[in-house]
Amino acid sequence: MTENPDLREYWEASSMLLPSISIDCAIFGFHDNQLKILLLKYKNTDFFALPGGFINQDENLEDAAARILEERTRLKDIYLEQFYVFGDKSRRFDKIHHQLMSGSGLKLKEGHFLLNRFISVGYYALIDFSKATPVPDILSDSCQWYDLETVPSLIFDHDAILNKALRTLRSNIDEKLIGLNLLPETFTMNEFQNLYETILGEKIARSNFQRKVLGMHILKRLDKKITGGAHKAPYLYSFDNKGVGK
């Protein structure tokens, strides 16, 4: 039933993996003033999920998360942060897995490791949207960005996972210097403010925002200016990496 050698490999790797543990990644990007989330769609189904994976026996948890992220985005050395562990006993998704597999023309043998209960470590990643190259995994036919406003509903308990990721993102917005990872190299104050407003879901007074972030001394003002519209040109900024942030 499975002739594809990649699939075979995927299948038989389970003895190299730590049992019972998985990783799910909420990968955030920012584009067109919208916060985006990267989702997989399983082949021949309408099932969406957060990218995830497992941990190799000889791999650090952190490295496994980074690897999973790299596999879906082609990006290395990315800001990643644990946000929660999902460990309910209901996290045995055998029925859904059977459905997902049949979408790929596969049948899971009884006792297959995917049919077990998993405890999943949630990581969120913040990436520069323009640099990512979304790559579907072997069971999915698309890996795409979705506006957070209009996310489809997700399988497993991934709705809850995404929700928790978002709440953590919001509450970390100041201390974790989130802009640094979601914005491109250079950006205007306006773009930075839009990111804040989008994550927090509320408007911020322009002049106060400027005062606040300049007061943090994390920005370097570039003397160049941008060619925008019929109005005063804004400065460009970049983050001033003096030992801070990723």
Next chain:
Amino acid sequence: MTENPDLREYWEASSMLLPSISIDCAIFGFHDNQLKILLLKYKNTDFFALPGGFINQDENLEDAAARILEERTRLKDIYLEQFYVFGDKSRRFDKIHHQLMSGSGLKLKEGHFLLNRFISVGYYALIDFSKATPVPDILSDSCQWYDLETVPSLIFDHDAILNKALRTLRSNIDEKLIGLNLLPETFTMNEFQNLYETILGEKIARSNFQRKVLGMHILKRLDKKITGGAHKAPYLYSFDNKGVGK
């Protein structure tokens, strides 16, 4: 070599457990104006560790943490919070486990589950010191409170775990209403302030602290007063549980 039936049971339960995953608990109490941590000392060794355990196949992660906590303190329904997952590949503690076991007159067979790599979910618990009854586990001869100022060094990576727990506790002090769980039913403003100062490791101006916490509207002032010393008697307070906290 092992004749003790409890030990036998402990031994053979491993097939009921989720493999590769453990839980470690940093259990905090507050007494004599000191923040305390509950530690186990392994039998016939000088090895100290945070209380920990494993997750039953049919048990929620959260419930497992609560059970482990209850086993060491006899307390149910306690404030518990995840703070981090420790997942380095170096977390295979076979050598130390062999040493620990020989303290209990035991020898681990090759392939015993304890000799594998574990990923550990860290929980911290806040408890009312006066209500806890520390209970050693089957491999330890003491379960005792230690001043955080003078904690002995811990085995495995438990020093790092305790450290992370403390940092999380500090940064959560305001939003998580930590006093509610560490203080007895009723307490004076001074005791509350001492708790804050101890956790944060810094002095707070008395009048500001009072203004701040009263402004939170989480305290109920009890009209009674305490019999203290030769000075004005302070009010007693209790937490005003209007849907907040635990």
Next chain:
DNA sequence: ATGTCATTGTATCAATTTGTGACAATAATA
């Protein structure tokens, strides 16, 4: 070139929050 336009950078003042110190009130003790 010149004037118009929309947006930007900064200044200003009000409102709120936080830091510091002072002081009267008061249980227990002498």
Next chain:
DNA sequence: TATTATTGTCACAAATTGATACAATGACAT
């Protein structure tokens, strides 16, 4: 009844945050 140490509260200063105003300035239209 006076003394003492601590408590609850207030009053003011300093700092932070919120709201608004306004001059500066690229691009475009004329």
